[in-house]
Amino acid sequence: MSSLIEVETKIAVSNLPEIADCLRSRGAVDLGSSVQQDTYLNATHRDYAKTDEALRVRETASGTEITYKGPKSPGSKSKARTEITLSVASAPDAIALLTATGFFVSATVRKERHEFQYGGTTIALDRVENLGTYIEIEVLTDADIAAADKKIDAVKKELNISGGAHIPVSYLELLLSKE
Helix, strand or coil: CEEEEEEEEEEECCCHHHHHHHHHHCCCEEEEEEEEEEEEEEECCCCHHHHCCEEEEEEECCEEEEEEEEEECCCCCCEEEEEEEEEECCHHHHHHHHHHCCEEEEEEEEEEEEEEEECCEEEEEEEECCCEEEEEEEEEECCCHHHHHHHHHHHHHHCCCCCCCCCCCCHHHHHHHHC
16 A cells, blocks of 8 residues: 655647657656556545545556545645555455445546656556546655646656646546536
8 A cells, every 4th residue: 555645737638649759759768558447436425526535446457456535735736635545456346345335436437548757757648538638747755745846847848748738637527527
């Protein structure tokens, strides 16, 4: 299990192959691609949409994990929130356990993700089903949100990521706002 503060910026982009080429040319570490299915759950005792929290079961070819995301922290120009993750053996079993204890499935987000490490960040190039294409630049920290914001800004500048504004909401929130 890990518990850190995830600081990220998300921007809608249309040129994922060009960004990937730029990252490779700058020596970024290519972490590979995955297809991710994220099943979000909500609680009967507390509405996560109202409390700005999330509980997710993520399934990929390499494994399954449950992640709790706390409310977004004020004072960051990116999105910063506590994140606790643990690995589990099976997505269906994890979902069955959570629903048996009073949680319910609220939505599923499917995406193709290609990840890189660059300049102290993790960069995800995402094709999200029914939403479009995005870049996420993320830093995990134990406390220094301002330093993480600066690192993200520096990487955005180095990669010439411009034009799109930071999207402060999750893919789940974007998907639900379309419905």
